[in-house]
Amino acid sequence: xxxxxxxxxxxxxxxxxxxxxxxxxxxxxxxxxxxxxxxxxxxxxxxxxxxxxxxxxxxxxxxxxxxxxxxxxxxxxxxxxxxxxxxxxxxxxxxxxxxxxxxxxxxxxxxxxxxxxxxxxxxxxxxxxxxxxxxxxxxxxxxxxxxxxxxxxxxxxxxxxxxxxxxxxxxxxxxxxxxxxxxxxxxxxxxxxxxxxxxxxxxxxxxxxxxxxxxxxxxxxxxxxxxxxxxxxxxxxxxxxxxxxxxxxxxxxxxxxxxxxxxxxxxxxxxxxxxxxxxxxxxxxxxxxxxxxx
Numbered sequence: 001x002x003x004x005x006x007x008x009x010x011x012x013x014x015x016x017x018x019x020x021x022x023x024x025x026x027x028x029x030x031x032x033x034x035x036x037x038x039x040x041x042x043x044x045x046x047x048x049x050x051x052x053x054x055x056x057x058x059x060x061x062x063x064x065x066x067x068x069x070x071x072x073x074x075x076x077x078x079x080x081x082x083x084x085x086x087x088x089x090x091x092x093x094x095x096x097x098x099x100x101x102x103x104x105x106x107x108x109x110x111x112x113x114x115x116x117x118x119x120x121x122x123x124x125x126x127x128x129x130x131x132x133x134x135x136x137x138x139x140x141x142x143x144x145x146x147x148x149x150x151x152x153x154x155x156x157x158x159x160x161x162x163x164x165x166x167x168x169x170x171x172x173x174x175x176x177x178x179x180x181x182x183x184x185x186x187x188x189x190x191x192x193x194x195x196x197x198x199x200x201x202x203x204x205x206x207x208x209x210x211x212x213x214x215x216x217x218x219x220x221x222x223x224x225x226x227x228x229x230x231x232x233x234x235x236x237x238x239x240x241x242x243x244x245x246x247x248x249x250x251x252x253x254x255x256x257x258x259x260x261x262x263x264x265x266x267x268x269x270x271x272x273x274x275x276x277x278x279x280x281x282x283x284x285x286x287x288x289x290x291x292x293x294x
Contacts, residue, residue, distance in 0.1 A: 002027060003149065004057030006050055006073055006080075007094070008035035010229070011120065012063035014127040015093070015153045017042055021130075022152035027056045050074070054083030059149060062092045066238050067100035074104050086112035089142060091150070093134070095119040095174070095235075097242045098164035099249070101137065105163045114142045117163055118150060119170035121177075123217075123230035131155035135173070137165035171246060174239040178260045178277070180214035185281035188222060188292045199223055199294045218278040223294045227275040227282075234273040237264050 001024065005016045008030035016039055019026055026044040029052075030036055036046050047053045050073045054060050060080050064070050070092055074080045080090060090108055092101065092115065101117035108115050116138035126132045132154040136143055143159045150157045160169045187210075191201040202219045205211065221227065240261045247254045263283045272279050285291055 001025070001058050001149075002056060004029070004047070004053035004060040005044075005063070006030070006053055006060065007063035008032060008039060009063065009065075010124050011127045013038065014124070015061075015063060015120075015132075016044065018127075018130045018153045019149070020044060024149065024152070027053055029053045049078040049083075050076075050080045051078040051083035054080040054088065055085070057088065058085075059089045059091060059146060060084065062090065062094055064092075064094045065235070066094070067096040067242075070094050070096050071100065071104060075107055081108060081111055081113070084108070084111060084113045088113050089146060090115045091118050091146060092116070093118045093120055095170050095239055095242075096167055098137075098167040098171070098246060101164045101167050105138070114139060115163060116142060116146060117166040118157075119166055120154070121170065121173050122155075125230060126155070127153070133173075134158070135160050135166045135169035137161055137167065137169075138163045167242075168246070171239065171243040174236065175243055175254065175257050177214055178236060178240060178264075178280075179256055180212055181218055181277055181280045182260050182263065184215055184219060185222070185284045185292075188219065188281065189284040189288050189290060192290045192292050193288050197294075198292050221276060221278040222281040222292050225291075225293065227272075227279040229274060229276045231277050232274050233264050233267055233277050233279060236277045237261065237268060237273070240264065 003024050004027050006029045013035050020043050027047050028039045028044045029047050040046055105115040116136050118134050118136040120132040120134050122132040130153055134150050134154045134157040136159050188198045191198045
């Protein structure tokens with residue numbers, strides 16, 4: 001089995017390396033030539049276009065920023081759809097709008113190409129160590145056939161329903177993560193403003209009901225002033241925009257998500273769009289005129 005991988009960014013590059021470590025034959029493509037050369041040095045081959053990747057592959061994985069890029073790569077000129085063989089499978093591991101996943105899937109089905117939407121959670125650290133959480137929408141039989149491939153990059157791979165369900169699940173995940181970071185930020189700024197050591201507050205609450213994966217990962221980053229992106233604010237804005245668009249289309253109200261979206265937009269306007277989403281704490285720090293440190 002040969003796997004094509006398109007998109008060697010912060011997430012895609014380590015995910016590709018884990019496929020190679022698992023023993024899969026890999027062909028890669030990206031606009032970043034340095035990333036391509038790094039994968040070629042690790043044992044992959046490269047191709048010039050998505051069409052060429054698809055022509056060489058049984059499974060084509062895409063890991064791209066948003067819906068327009070996935071549509072371009074899969075359905076555009078020299079796209080995957082032009083090179084994919086009948087019976088091949090596209091696994092889009094990008095985080096995009098559920099309706100876009102369904103649209104792309106319908107187009108691929110006309111060429112007898114199956115699709116799974118399989119966005120991931122865990123950020124760069126879990127992409128590197130191969131413990132991502134993957135939430136997958138699509139035909140269950142196709143899912144079962146691709147499970148081992150996805151599991152080579154992940155600690156958890158869960159089928160959540162028909163095509164588009166993976167991205168609905170990812171949007172729910174991103175809503176919870178964003179709101180958790182906001183709640184953590186409020187709490188740590190409160191502690192700091194009240195004259196209590198935020199690190200001691202963190203140590204005291206982490207084992208109780210307020211403890212969470214978000215708290216464990218992001219509170220130390222805030223206190224260490226380390227906003228190197230594992231997941232950029234710009235990307236979280238994209239995900240929340242997709243969540244809000246989807247909520248409007250199905251008639252669900254997301255008032256807390258809308259509020260956090262405005263906070264992130266304010267940070268982007270302050271030039272922090274490329275910072276890690278833990279920098280949401282800076283929004284609260286600016287209001288309270290304090291800095292959360294150990």
